[in-house]
Structure formats: C-alpha cells, structure tokens
Amino acid sequence: MKENSSKAVILLSGGQDSTTCLAWAKKKFDKIFAITFDYGQRHKTELLSAKKIAKLSGTPLKIIKIDVFKHLTKNALTDKFVKIKIQKNKLPTTFVPGRNLIFISIALIYAYQQNIQNIVTGVCQTDFSGYPDCRNEFIKSMEKTFALATEKKFKIHTPLMWLTKSKTVKLMQKLGSLNLLKYTHTCYKGLRPACGTCPACKLRIKGFKEAQIKDPLKYAKH
C-alpha cells in the first residue's frame, strides 16, 4: 500500500481524530512527520498527548508556537472566561475563526520546505459541529490556494472526512492502533481522567458505543 518513498506531514493535535490519521498515514506513507501547535490553548494536556503519541509511534514531532489567536479573537478554546456554548450565529464559542486555515497553511509551508507533497489532517465534515473550516469544500479550496501561492502541487489527505465517529473508531481498530487512543485528549474541560459529561466526551463515548468497541481512555463518569 505504501507509495514509492513517499512522505507526509500530519497535523497532530493529540486528539482522537488526528491520532487516527497518524496511524492511517503510517500505513500509507514511508516516512511521516508530525506537527502540532502551541497556540495558547487552555489545556496543556493537548500538547502532552501529542508528544506522548508521537513518541509511542516513533514519529518526529515539530511543535510550532503561535500566539496570534489570543490577540485576535475571543473564544472558549484559548480564553477561560468564555463559556462553551452555542452562539446566536449557531457556531459554538469554541470556534476560532480561521484556525484551520492558519494551521494547514503552516503545515503546507513546513511540507514545502522539506519537499513533501502530502499533508494529512483529521478534519471531518460528518461531525463538524458547525465549524465551516472542517468541510471538504474548504480543504479543496485551500489546496488550490496553496498551489497558486507556491507553484507546487500539494495533496491534503482527509481520511476521516466522511466518517462518523463510530466508523473512525472501527478504522483505528482495523489499523491495529486502538491502544494509542488511551493517550489522546478529548475532554473540553481538559480533565484526566476525562469528565465524560462535556459535549466532546459525550460524542466520543457515543462513537465507541456505536462501534461496540471498548474505549481505552479513562473517564471519571461514564
């Protein structure tokens, strides 16, 4: 299945989806490089998860520190005074406008420098929670924009784009890497064991339940 001496850059957040992408990419490409962002997120647990998963899977990890978001926006991911809820415009307060645009752009620049044409990201239109920059149409447009910016061709792989959470869990089982999910971070409250009651925990629990697979992550309440 491996492409000839192929390489890819994986956007690794330390969550369930990007970790599944990492396992997927390890099968598909000869050499993979992970990139993660220290963007002022409320919970450093995310970064610790990314580091642990990169180490366990033998993947070189580049941590990029970028703090523009906290200066530009008010959102519940970087500001503890903002409550997590759905706003009048139907977007959750965890929405950081343009976040994926910036993250994918930086991953593309990193790939460009290393002469790598493949990027892998865990964005998913099925469970996109109202985040417009997780949709397939956005990814395709981004691919085109970056090709125009650099005069090189890039492929943004999105193996989870059309999967439900339960199918993502089944994919990870098929890839034989279910155990890696023990170290992923999901909980919006940043708790370990995970709270089991926030919207992110609930979505994860539902996915495992539907897949009839046991979640290796520890929960306070389940």
Add this chain to the structure above:
Amino acid sequence: MKENSSKAVILLSGGQDSTTCLAWAKKKFDKIFAITFDYGQRHKTELLSAKKIAKLSGTPLKIIKIDVFKHLTKNALTDKFVKIKIQKNKLPTTFVPGRNLIFISIALIYAYQQNIQNIVTGVCQTDFSGYPDCRNEFIKSMEKTFALATEKKFKIHTPLMWLTKSKTVKLMQKLGSLNLLKYTHTCYKGLRPACGTCPACKLRIKGFKEAQIKDPLKYAKH
C-alpha cells in the same frame, strides 16, 4: 466616493506600495485600520516606517508578532546569512513561501472579528518579481477559501495589481499623499538614507523617473 459607513483593514508593511494602498483606502472607506507584522524581518526599519506612516495618517495600527517563518524557512528576509539572489528555481532568496497566505489570513481573521468585510493589500502582479503569492489568481482563490472557512463574504482589494511602479507613483500624487512616501522603507539592505543600488531601490528609482516625479525619500547614491 465613500461607501456607506464602510470600513477596511489595510496590510501596512511600511513600504511604498502598502503606503499607497493606505492613502487609497483613506479616500475609499470611512474608517480604516492598519495591521503590520513583526515576523522577524532583518530590518526593524520596516516596522518603524509602518508606525510613522500610521501615525502621520491618523490610522490605528495593530502590530502582530508572528515568528513562525524563521523556524520554518531559510530566506534572505529573516536570515542575515542568506544572500539576496535569484535561485535555480527562478525565485529570489527573499521569497518566503506562504508569507502572503499567512499575512492575508491573519488580516482576514482580524477583519472577521471586527465585523469588517474589506481588506486592502498592495500586492502587484506587474512587478511581482517572481513571487507567485502576489498574483491576482492567488488573491481570488484566497478570497474564496476564507469565505468557505467562515461562511462570510470578504473582498480583498488590490488597487495596485495591474499598475507599473511609475503608475503607482502617479496614483499617490493624484491622492495628494506623495509626502508620506518620504517615510516609507524600500532598501533591501535596511539603510536610511536608502542605498540606491540594491534591486528594490533601483526599482523604486526607476518608477519615479518614469513618472517624472521627485522621490521624497533620501538616498545615499542616486
């Protein structure tokens, strides 16, 4: 000529082109906001120019510190050990891949937050020096990508896109703001007075000569 209570965000680098855009935007919109980047450029003169021009024109200026480029790329704009020359791939070593992509993305996020739909940038296809991310096609694709990322419409204005340097100088004269160009920064060597001999100085001098207008900037050699 002003649009109804219109607002715009201007990408101001402190150079001749973005300063011309600022003067253009002041006529076109009711309220303008400038944004500039402290991205680890070799010459702090650029930032000083941006501050001076914003102040003189009464424009609020937001300085965004972003240092991802020096960690991701080797280029002559942020690294003094890299010589300014044309590479084998025909791109100058001053090319920072994806730089405009990141800068315009951040300006768009800033505009989004302030509920502003207009961005103004001085990119120019005529004098694009081989930078692919200065072309009209890239800007149009960027506009589309950001609309998809946010589900809002934005207009990226590029008043200089099809102008030669001499026409840009004439535009500034017509706008009655020629004097602002005295404080702009052009020289690749970061010198004040400007060296007058580097490719950037030469291009500027040629533009004023063709326009038959006196450049208010001081040069060491002319």
